[in-house]
Amino acid sequence: MAKARTSLRHAEHIDVHQDDIKEEEAAETLDESMDPLDESGHTVDSSDEEVEDAVQEDIARFEETFVGINKRFRLINRIGEGTFSTVYKAEDLEYTAYNNSWDIDERENNKWSSPHKRNASRKPHYVAIKKIYVTSSPIRIFNELELLYDLRESDSVCPLITAFRHLDQVVAVLPYFQHRDFRDYYRDMTISDMRLYFRSLFTALAAVHEKGIIHRDVKPTNFLYNTTQSRGVLVDFGLAERQGTDWHPCACHLPDDDRRYKVAHSVYAQTQSAGHTASSYPKNDTRNSRRANRAGTRGFRAPEVLLKCTQQTCSIDVWSVGVILLTMLSRRFPFFHSADDIDALLEITTIFGRKKMRETALFHGQVFETNVPSYSEGGHSLEKIILWCTGRTGDKTQPKKELNEEEKEAVQFLHRLLECNPFKRITAQEAVEHPFLLKAYEESEVDEDMLDTVDA
């Protein structure tokens, strides 16, 4: 039996420059290492007292090598270990010596407390110290710090307080943001909880996109969410970039007629008209392979990233948010489980079907073909997938189960996020104004009214 195969080919020739090769190689390194399944590293500290011996040793080593750090900060615990950094919780020992305009909580407290009380406040102030691995390229580190500086006015982006370098070691200091581990709460979220979560996430993303910045790595561990305050902050701008950086023409940005013309006159079209079978391809293809930024975490990459679109936009972040919503509605984390980009495309094909994937690929000047028999032409509806994942299908003897009204509203919103065409996908700002999220305000007003009634 012929081996099942899925392939992607250029419908057109794309010129690449030498610089792109470096970009691609960097992205591939990230591809291998940025594994959302490797969850062991992402811990949220439960208690400052319970610091393991190994962590204490690590902290002692850090204090020893980064001379002077313990004069400014009292390191308390290790709270996260990512691909590019280790993050520690620390007490800011010199808090009062600096301007702390970044401190939203303190601003709120000061609004309501007397000046006398303010001065008397001796409560500890915590920060997150991000020790960036020395193997990270200086350009990458600079990029992250520069973008965080640009985003300093946004309340929903974890701001940069300061940064230091000692020899080859760079540390970034961020406010410590109290949050819960996503895996501890996503299964129990009601639709109202989801409205609040996504209102906060989209508010953050709209602010980032307004500055023309693509985050590129939106995923639950990079949105620190406080379930009690229904407020979250975006972190980790290590892969972020300004939209338009290193763009090369992609068919998706052409007017429809020009794109159709290009596809009709492509190498692929010529092999078709020469009478080859649908699965044929040029044996000696001398064209360079297409290179594009694919940085991000597998499972959260938008179709255009997987299809190596060379003009990616902020819209790729909105797709990643869609994957988070699908995770919550299906109660499955991680929802997508692919080993590589081809697998990832096939996972998306399972949902959206071959037809949609062929159209999506052509939109970016690529040809999508698969002879895996199990992928249907039309795919499956998101409603059905959620019902499957939540065990509400299967038994034919029982009456057909449906999503409830609130879930249906959530799925309508989800359709707008998991839209394969980035130009039809909702923007972060439009999402903030979408009825699904606007309802979060109505619900909180109702809650307040109920509190008033109780007070009365």
Ligand SMILES: Nc1ncnc2c1ncn2[C@@H]1O[C@H](COP(=O)(O)OP(=O)(O)OP(=O)(O)O)[C@@H](O)[C@H]1O
């Ligand atoms: N300001 C903060 N307050 C509290 N915890 C934080 C803060 N910043 C980061 N963390 C914790 O540290 C973890 C890793 O941080 P970050 O994502 O910035 O590092 P990274 O090395 O780029 O990680 P990744 O490989 O997951 O992208 C976060 O998931 C979070 O649990």
